[in-house]
Amino acid sequence: MTNPVLTLHVVAAFLSISGFIFRGILHLSSSDLVNKKWLKISPHVNDTILIVSAIVLLQRADLNILDTPWLQAKIVALILYIALGLIAFRFAKTRMVSLFAWIAAIFVFAYIVGVAITKSPLVLF
Numbered sequence: 001m002t003n004p005v006l007t008l009h010v011v012a013a014f015l016s017i018s019g020f021i022f023r024g025i026l027h028l029s030s031s032d033l034v035n036k037k038w039l040k041i042s043p044h045v046n047d048t049i050l051i052v053s054a055i056v057l058l059q060r061a062d063l064n065i066l067d068t069p070w071l072q073a074k075i076v077a078l079i080l081y082i083a084l085g086l087i088a089f090r091f092a093k094t095r096m097v098s099l100f101a102w103i104a105a106i107f108v109f110a111y112i113v114g115v116a117i118t119k120s121p122l123v124l125f
């Protein structure tokens with residue numbers, strides 16, 4: 001991977017899911033660590049890097065979201081990943097709902113990586 005922006009994008013993606021899994025474990029085990037300030041702020045910093053690097057990649061590759069279905073799929077799935085994360089960590093009233101939203105978000109993330117690698121919204125087909 002010789003493109004530094006692409007490397008940054010992929011590292012930010014890896015940190016995003018690693019942090020998400022870590023926070024999920026803390027949350028589901030009712031650990032007090034979830035209230036640590038750095039654990040609340042760092043995902044926002046990392047997600048900003050992920051999005052800004054995505055915008056730079058889009059410009060450099062001269063890609064238009066409107067006629068690139070895999071990019072549209074990525075954006076929709078990213079919104080779903082964020083929404084499921086909010087359910088898991090903020091809105092879920094029961095531990096079960098939180099757990100399901102957390103697991104679903106991890107699957108959605110895997111789908112995003114699949115779309116990124118195959119450049120197809122259907123990933124496997």
Ligand code: HEM
Binds near residue numbers: 009051055081
């Ligand atoms: C959680 C969200 C995201 C993840 C996990 C992710 C993951 C990845 C990965 C793994 C690659 C490297 C693919 C490869 O080189 O084989 C990549 C590339 C790329 N991503 Fe993302 N991405 C995310 C969000 C986005 C968003 C929102 C956009 C913009 C709409 C975007 C635009 C791009 C572009 C333009 C490339 C470079 C494609 C190329 O020219 O090879 N990504 N992404």
